[in-house]
Amino acid sequence: MPGRHVTDHQMRLFMKHRLTDPVPVAAARAGFSTATGYRLAQDPRPPSEKRAPRERRRPDPLAEVFEAEVVPLLEVSPGLRPIAIFEELLRRHPELGAGIRRTLERRIRQWRALNGPEREVIFRQTQEPGRMGLSDFTDMAGLGITVAGVPLPHRLYHFRLAFSGFEHAHVVLQGESFVALAAGLQNALWALGGAPREHRTDSLSAAFRNLAPEVEEDWTTRYAALCAHYGMVVSRNNRGLAHENGAIEAPHGHLKRAVEDALLLRGSRTFDTVADYRAFIDTLVGRHNARNRKRIDAERAVLQPLPSRRAEDGEETMVTVTSSGGFMLRRVFYTVPSRLIGHRLRVRLHDDRLEVFLGASHLMTLPRGRGYGDNRRAHVVDYRHVIHALRAKPGALPGLVYRDQLFPRDAYRRLYDAAMVALPERAACKLVVGALAIAHERGCEADLAALIDASLDAGSMPDLRELRARFAPDPEALPHVTVTMTPLSAYDALTAASCEGGRP
Known part of the structure; x- marks a missing residue:
């Protein structure tokens, strides 16, 4: 047809019919004119072979520089963009x-395809049930989580089974460390009810950052012992090759997006306590595991049984209680009862708490502190530990290094600020310290804080005597105990009866 080019297929069809039919018939069966048939009969080559090669429509701008300058750069620096x-x-x-x-x-791009270096090949793996579990940490700072109005810098420890996709997430407050890894891993294994044959991490590079060689070696030994306790073989991907840990690196993104969606549906990123936020994460991960229940149950059947007990996941150290009524540990000052001054205590560090022992006796559990700022120093203070000494020296309050951490609630901090403005310093210190003493001795910290807030909002300053009277024990609530004394003559009767019975 006019305006349409003859194709190779039409040419082959024409030449086939040309063997048995005249040119007009063969041309008609091939779909073009008789004149075209006679022209093609003179040159039986397919049309594709008759086209002249396409030449450049403009001069090559790189003709003089590509081989002379670009290729040497690519050969010397193959990674150059x-x-x-x-x-x-x-x-x-x-x-x-x-x-x-x-x-x-x-x-x-064309030069590299023909002359460039060999590239890395990723080998897709077939996952076997019960074979591999993976651990890693992911930073959650970008989600803007706050606890009681204070930003919560934290990470998630993330565990996953490669075959079934079982997941466990644990909120980590103190950064990547062996303590966080050990606690999160054991929580995951005991929630799962079994242990895989192999445990893979990203070389624990974050846990060993800035550590002395002997400390790093100790942590490596402890990690190997932890995995051996559960019968797991230790494996690590090559440094800097995240795709070798791809069975958990990609789920990091899925988990973060799921948390972001859940926060948007919740309508708030603020939680009252860290425990509430942890419950929120546990619920979210539990829903994911519920969707994979069949695969998880199938893999759980081939997991190794758990040992009879958990391995110790804390880090132990010894501290000495100083005359300041506390001890310094990892640049954080912790207060303890003053009767422990001079004693050496054994402290077991966990990610979110400290277990304090005197010898083998457990004394208390303290929340673990975290330093911020340039010097990264912090204070974990319980006013009950020092209030008896502060009552004897109330003038020490204004210059106390941990004064801001001493107040258990904002109401007491407001009382201090208002009293320092409205009263002489000595009177202000006595008022604040007296209020803290009442809160401790009468067990009315919350009620007293509400009363202080109400007084300050009304523009008046609380009176210490009125506070003592208000929170004094109610006489009517005290039980009336009547003690009846036995007369001494009763003892004479007992002595006489004893003698009549033949006893001396």
Whole structure:
């Protein structure tokens, strides 16, 4: 037909019919005119072989520089980006213009395909049930979580089974460490009810950062012992190759997006306590595991049984209680009862708490502190530990290094600020220390804080005597105990009866 080119298929069809039919019939069966048939009969080559090769429509802008300058750069620095080469060429040859960028990128891509270095090959793996569990940490700072109005910098320890996709997430407050890894891993295994044959991590590089070689070796030994306790073989991916841990690296993103969606549906990123936030994460991960219940149950059947008890996941150290009524540990000062001054205590560190022992006796559990700022120093203070000494020296309150951490509630901090403005310093210190003493001795910290807030909001200053009277024990609530004394003559009767019975 006029205006349409003859294809190779039409040409082959024409030549086939040309063997048995005249040119007009063969041309008609091939779908073109008789004149075209006679013309093609003179040259039986397919049309594709008759086309002249396409020549350049404009001069090659890289003809003089590609082989002379670009190729040497690619050979010396194979990882050099095309955009860097483009900018270097424009610096050397401004006359080339910005229009060569796409041409240069295409030419570099083609050169690398023919002459470039071999590239890394990713080998897809077939996962076996019960074989591999993976652990890693992921930073959650970008989600803007707050606890009681204070930003919560934290990470998630993330455990996952490669076959079934079982997941466990644990909120980590103190950064990546062996303590956080050990606690999260054991929580995951005991929630799962079994242990895989192999445990893979990302070389624990974050846990060993900035550690002395002997400490790093100790932690490596402890990690190997932890895995051996559960019968798991230790494996690590090569440093810097995250795709080797891909069975958990990709789920990191899925988990973060799921948390973000849940926060948007919740309508708030603020939680009252860390425990509430942990419950929120546990609920979210539990829903994911419920969707994979069949695969998880199938893999759980082939897991190794758990040992009879958990391994110790804390880190122990010894501290001495100083005359300040506490001890310093990891740049954080912790107060303890003053009767422990001078004693050496055994402290077991966990990610979120400290277990304090005197010998083998457990004394108390303290929340673990975390320092911020340049010096990263912090204080964990319980006013009950020092209030008896502070009552004897109330003037020490204004210059106390941990004064801001001493107040258990904002109401007491407000009382201190208002009293320092309205009263002489000595009277203000006595008022604040007296209020803290009442809160401790009468067990009315919350009620007293509400009363202080009400007084300050009304523009008046609480009176210490009125506070003592208000929270004094109610006489009517005290039980009346009547003690009846036995007369001494009763003892004479007992003595006489004893003698009559033959006893001396």
